[in-house]
Amino acid sequence: MIDCKGLTKQYGRLRAVDKLSFSVQSGEVLGFLGPNGAGKTTTMRIVAGFLPATAGTATVCGYDVETEGREARRRIGYLPEGAPSYPEMTPLAFLEFVADVRGLRGEERGRRLDEVIGLLHLESVLAQRIDTLSKGYRRRVGLAQAILHDPEVLILDEPTDGLDPNQKHEVRQLIGGMARSKIIVISTHMLEEVDAVCNRAIIIAHGRILADDTPQGLEARSRFHNAVTIKLGDPELVPAARDAIESLPEVESTELDDNTGRVTAFPASGKLPLAPIGELADSRRWELSELHLESGRLDEVFRTITGGASA
Amino acid sequence: MNAAWAVCRRELLSYFATPVAYVFIVMFLVLASTFTFYLGNFYERGQADLAPFFTFHPWLYLFLVPALSMRLWAEERKSGSIELLVTLPLELWEAVLGKFLAAWAFTLLALALTFPIWVTVNYLGAPDNGAILAAYIGSGLMAGGFLAVGSCISATTKNQVIAFILSVVACFLLLLAGFPLVLDVFSGWAPQALVDAVASLSFLTHFQSISRGVIDFRDLVYFALLIAACLYANTIVLAIKRGD
Numbered sequence A: 001m002i003d004c005k006g007l008t009k010q011y012g013r014l015r016a017v018d019k020l021s022f023s024v025q026s027g028e029v030l031g032f033l034g035p036n037g038a039g040k041t042t043t044m045r046i047v048a049g050f051l052p053a054t055a056g057t058a059t060v061c062g063y064d065v066e067t068e069g070r071e072a073r074r075r076i077g078y079l080p081e082g083a084p085s086y087p088e089m090t091p092l093a094f095l096e097f098v099a100d101v102r103g104l105r106g107e108e109r110g111r112r113l114d115e116v117i118g119l120l121h122l123e124s125v126l127a128q129r130i131d132t133l134s135k136g137y138r139r140r141v142g143l144a145q146a147i148l149h150d151p152e153v154l155i156l157d158e159p160t161d162g163l164d165p166n167q168k169h170e171v172r173q174l175i176g177g178m179a180r181s182k183i184i185v186i187s188t189h190m191l192e193e194v195d196a197v198c199n200r201a202i203i204i205a206h207g208r209i210l211a212d213d214t215p216q217g218l219e220a221r222s223r224f225h226n227a228v229t230i231k232l233g234d235p236e237l238v239p240a241a242r243d244a245i246e247s248l249p250e251v252e253s254t255e256l257d258d259n260t261g262r263v264t265a266f267p268a269s270g271k272l273p274l275a276p277i278g279e280l281a282d283s284r285r286w287e288l289s290e291l292h293l294e295s296g297r298l299d300e301v302f303r304t305i306t307g308g309a310s311a
Numbered sequence B: 001m002n003a004a005w006a007v008c009r010r011e012l013l014s015y016f017a018t019p020v021a022y023v024f025i026v027m028f029l030v031l032a033s034t035f036t037f038y039l040g041n042f043y044e045r046g047q048a049d050l051a052p053f054f055t056f057h058p059w060l061y062l063f064l065v066p067a068l069s070m071r072l073w074a075e076e077r078k079s080g081s082i083e084l085l086v087t088l089p090l091e092l093w094e095a096v097l098g099k100f101l102a103a104w105a106f107t108l109l110a111l112a113l114t115f116p117i118w119v120t121v122n123y124l125g126a127p128d129n130g131a132i133l134a135a136y137i138g139s140g141l142m143a144g145g146f147l148a149v150g151s152c153i154s155a156t157t158k159n160q161v162i163a164f165i166l167s168v169v170a171c172f173l174l175l176l177a178g179f180p181l182v183l184d185v186f187s188g189w190a191p192q193a194l195v196d197a198v199a200s201l202s203f204l205t206h207f208q209s210i211s212r213g214v215i216d217f218r219d220l221v222y223f224a225l226l227i228a229a230c231l232y233a234n235t236i237v238l239a240i241k242r243g244d
Helices: A038-048 A071-076 A091-102 A108-121 A135-147 A165-181 A191-197 A213-219 A235-246 A273-285 A298-306 B002-017 B020-039 B051-055 B056-070 B070-078 B082-085 B091-114 B115-124 B129-154 B158-174 B178-188 B194-198 B203-211 B215-242
Strands: A002-011 A013-022 A028-034 A055-060 A076-079 A153-157 A182-189 A202-206 A208-213 A230-231 A251-254 A263-266 A288-293
Touching: A002 A038, A013 A038, A013 A055, A013 A182, A013 A202, A028 A038, A028 A165, A028 A191, A038 A055, A038 A153, A038 A182, A038 A298, A071 A076, A076 B091, A091 A108, A091 A135, A091 B002, A108 A135, A135 A153, A135 A165, A153 A165, A165 A182, A165 A191, A182 A191, A191 A298, A202 A213, A202 A298, A208 A213, A208 A298, A213 A298, A230 A235, A230 A273, A230 B203, A235 A263, A235 A273, A273 A288, A273 A298, A288 B215, B002 B020, B002 B091, B020 B051, B020 B056, B020 B091, B020 B115, B051 B056, B051 B129, B051 B203, B056 B070, B056 B091, B056 B129, B056 B158, B070 B082, B070 B091, B070 B129, B070 B158, B070 B215, B082 B091, B082 B203, B115 B129, B129 B158, B129 B203, B129 B215, B158 B203, B178 B194, B203 B215
Parallel strands: A028 A182, A028 A202, A076 A153, A153 A182
Antiparallel strands: A002 A013, A002 A055, A202 A208, A230 A263, A230 A288, A251 A263
16 A cells, blocks of 8 residues: 655755645555646655655555665556666666566566566567667556566556557556556546546646546536537527527536537536436437437546646 | 676676777777887886886776766766666665676776786786786776766766766876875865875875785775775765756
């Protein structure tokens, strides 16, 4: 388990992380969300043992990252931002180096190396210098290094940055596959990633926690939560249809997207307008080319919560 | 300690994965021979010893060793790989020691490759091979001292050029600490004890006695302490500056 209490990091006059407290249990996949400069990377660096905190404590599996750093770091697999490695080395030599420092020996060393090389599909580039690899491969070498010792805690700073959609999907599956037995903390800009792999999300800005919830819980905060979007076959009917929908007691308001011609009906609080709108469309014989229920939009929640904050 | 060995092995492999190793060794051998034969008048002296060879080592190291040490930490900090290195389960001193040992082993390899000059002098006459061995040991120790200074300075910056220049200056001052150039700065105002202390830091004085074949315990202790102190300072600098 990861336990942070009052974590603070001061850079001169800038407070990058401001009294952050949270804990993460085994089995949780925590997504760190926030605008650039929110303090995500700094927080992860403190927990991973790279930066000392100005104030507060962080423990990993019961070991303080500052005073018992080595024991804590043994249990952590860490992918730093940008997946740095040694450009003049080959992936194989690099992974062997990490295995040696991590104290992997004999049969287990070979077994773990084979496993991560297979998991991240590095077989074809093992003998190539890292600086000749594509960004995607370099990221995968970084991930391989992080999971090499099968750690209890994985801290991944933007693990899918620079990967193509297929590679992203694979990495997410990899994370999902490991999730049950581990603590995984990832930071990301990509909100769909939170939906795809996380079972908990923390939104931070200016070094403070603004929201701590499940992805579904966050979506429920969206004004789009339970909203209904329709598209009419005949655009002429749109004004009349909006009036009719707005008069329903389950609907608070409607919005028309001029570009797509879609009409979104927002629910009155606690109401579910899907069924009434369906019945209405039926009785008026509207020809609907689209009808769907919105679960909520994370990007909208993100913008609302962080107030467009950036640094 | 296993971690320190792993760091040392990785570092050594890196030297040979880049042209650094070959350029360094070739230039070291070329310059060492040039100095010996042209400036040291190896043949003209008509003596079967390697004094003309060893006399120039401090000046050779002054420029070549900082070129080797400048990248030790500055490159690691610049590329960000330091974040990976220090979040592995090793202590900072193990990383410092591993890198230093790799650089030192590499320099000693370059030094060992000067063996043809030893073969030559034995072919031409009957030198005191004990004295030559002592001089080799002294030269190796001095290279270690230069490297430790350079490694510590390399940890203070992300810029290899700055690391190089500062290391050359620091090594130059250490070399000449026993000479008026440095001592005059102190002799006007400082108590004699301090002036003597500064003078006793001189690389050149300690190296000269060893290079004549006299292995004095105090000279060995001097180089050992210097290396240990620099590596200790290196560890502290890293602990403070690792995240900058």
